[in-house]
Amino acid sequence: MKLFIDTSVLLAAAGSENGASCFLFEQAPIRGWVLVTTHYCLEEAQRNVAKVGRKASATLNESLLPKLVFVPTELAFDKVLVFPKAKDRPVLLSSLGAESDHLLTLDEGDFQKVIGSHVYGMGVSTPGLFLIAERKAGRI
Numbered sequence: 001m002k003l004f005i006d007t008s009v010l011l012a013a014a015g016s017e018n019g020a021s022c023f024l025f026e027q028a029p030i031r032g033w034v035l036v037t038t039h040y041c042l043e044e045a046q047r048n049v050a051k052v053g054r055k056a057s058a059t060l061n062e063s064l065l066p067k068l069v070f071v072p073t074e075l076a077f078d079k080v081l082v083f084p085k086a087k088d089r090p091v092l093l094s095s096l097g098a099e100s101d102h103l104l105t106l107d108e109g110d111f112q113k114v115i116g117s118h119v120y121g122m123g124v125s126t127p128g129l130f131l132i133a134e135r136k137a138g139r140i
Contacts, residue, residue, distance in 0.1 A: 001102070003028075004095035005037045005068065008106035009127055010045040014060040015052030020127035024104070025067050031140065038094045040073040071098040096120055104130055 003024065012021035028035050042065075049057045073094050095103040102123040125133070134140045 002034045002036055002100045004100035004103045005035050006091050006105040007041045007044040009104050011052050012106055013064055014049055014056040020131050024127050025064055028067060034069055035067055036069045036071050036098050038071055038073040040090050096122055102130055
């Protein structure tokens with residue numbers, strides 16, 4: 001299963017060892033989850049990582065980055081897509097372009113209309129909601 005990890009999930013995983021975002025990174029190799037992101041998301045995370053804790057930068061660069069597969073940042077899509085937040089369009093387009101099964105985000109403000117639903121067959125969820133669905137399906 002291919003999971004697109006956006007900036008907010010990168011920051012949450014870097015800043016806390018106990019949350020759902022960190023659990024995704026720990027479980028990915030065991031569960032066969034491929035964690036993908038873009039350099040666009042990584043650059044945003046690196047600009048903001050100091051805000052989430054003293055050790056977060058080291059965690060991001062040393063523990064999380066080796067577990068990520070980088071995909072191209074997509075800026076265009078061949079289907080109709082109405083998404084109001086310009087800064088988050090590359091995230092949504094890149095996750096679709098990478099043929100991700102799920103886009104995982106904690107940015108409920110900008111993604112509020114699509115969290116818990118699907119966009120062209122790709123699930124959009126918070127890490128916690130994704131893990132709950134996986135547990136209900138008996139996969140974890």
